[in-house]
Amino acid sequence: MQPFHWESQHGNFGDDLNLWLWDFLLPGFRDVHPEMLLVGVGTVLNQNLLPQGHRKLVVGSGFGYGAVPDFSDGGEWDIRCVRGPLTAAKLGLDERLGIVDPAVMAADMPEFQGLPKIHEAIFIPHWESTVGGIWPTVCQAAGLAYVDPRDEAKSVITAIAGARLVVAESMHAAILADAFRVPFVAVTTSRQINSFKWQDWASSLGLSYRPRQVPISSRAEAISKGARFWGVDFERKAAVVDPAARQAQGETATMTRAEPRSALRSVAKHVLAAPSVLALRQARKAEPQLSADAVLAERKERFRTVLADIGRAYF
Known part of the structure; x- marks a missing residue:
């Protein structure tokens, strides 16, 4: 097979x-x-x-x-x-x-046993939110560790097992958190998140899917999703990534004279992301879920x- x-x-x-x-x-x-x-x-x-x-x-x-x-x-x-x-x-x-x-069976693997708790709270977005999003910056301001769902699977799972709380837009972040007995809070940043699959898994364990709404983090993310950002509706475009967002996620941004990255622009992005920061702070304080043992x-x-x-x- x-x-x-x-x-x-x-x-x-x-x-x-x-x-x-x-x-x-x-x-x-x-x-x-x-x-x-x-x-x-x-x-x-x-x-x-x-x-x-x-x-x-x-x-x-x-x-x-x-x-x-x-x-x-x-x-x-x-x-x-x-x-x-x-x-x-x-x-x-x-x-x-x-x-x-x-x-859920990954929690039985020997390599994930006895891992130390190294994070109080982590945020794992849906992979689509990483396209153009500035979530590492938002998480830093909100007091959560950012875990990229695009990273190697075992490293992501290790981060989940090593956390005390998981704020999850990624469904499998919630699934693995529950499997490792780590309380989780479900969130969503757009209507594109598939609620059927969340409810399918949640109902198998006697849970409910009631995601908290977290605003989109940047204009580039809104463009990639065809969503609204600060009252403006954007038409969806594939793989639109803001250079500043790339840099925030640890990637090298190549700048040109036609598109300078000024300090003012950086400050503006932080200001525009303030609702996302506030929503993640509130999610961290929300009542988490965990299925019965x-x-x-x-x-x-x-x-x-x-x-x-x-x-x-x-x-």
């Missing part, structure tokens, strides 16, 4: 953990049935995303975008479980197959049973 991996051009740790998680959960899976795709972590149950003509083993994936896949060819699909009850209902499956997102343990045990059944069927 080979794991199906939806790869963002920017990088996204929630999708990228498919590259190694299944070697822990199903050791040796790569050596059997080379014609089969293992469809695991991610909102990837989409008719136009998954390749046709390949047999697919679905283990914990979710629906949330595009059209429902065509399951009429039973020989092409082996669906063992999905992310949650909303995905199960959308696909016409038994609700009992909506168990949990497989990413018994509920999480029960879901993980059901998922282990699915893995054991897969092992008997394919190995």
Whole structure:
């Protein structure tokens, strides 16, 4: 088998953990049935995303975008479980197959055990918010550590496990926080965040999705999202990144005479980002969520049973 991996051009740790998680959960899976795709972590149950003509083993994936896949060819699909009850209902499956997102199992990996708490509170945006956003600057002003969701997956997960509170726009930041028993506060910066997938996962653990609204951090971010910033509606443009935003995120900005980076412009950006700073401060003080220990343990045990059944069927 080979794991199906939806790869963002920017990088996204929630999708990228498919590259190694299944070697822990199903050791040796790569050596059997080379014609089969293992469809695991991610909102990837989409008719136009998954390749046709390949047999697919679905283990914990979710629906949330595009059209429902065509399951009429039973020989092409082996669906063992999905992310949650909303995905199960959308696909016409038994609700009992909506168990949990497989990413929760990363908390069982030995390399993530016993990690020290090095952050009081961290913020992890959705990867789309990093395009043009100045969130590192906003976080510094708000008193939170910034964690980039585009970074290498294990480093992001280590930061989550090493925090006492996670403010999460990224769904998998919340999923991993809950898995490591780190309280989290859900936030959103735009209407583009997919609430269906959040509710799908949350309902699997008896949680609710009530995100706090955090204003967009910069004009460039608003342009990249086609959103409103300080009362002005912007038309969406792909991959628009403000040079100052790049620099704030640790990238080198190449300036030209036509676009000087003045101190006044920098001050203006900080002033315009003030609502974002205030909202993150308030999110940090908000009542966080955490699923019940018994509920999480029960879901993980059901998922282990699915893995054991897969092992008997394919190995």
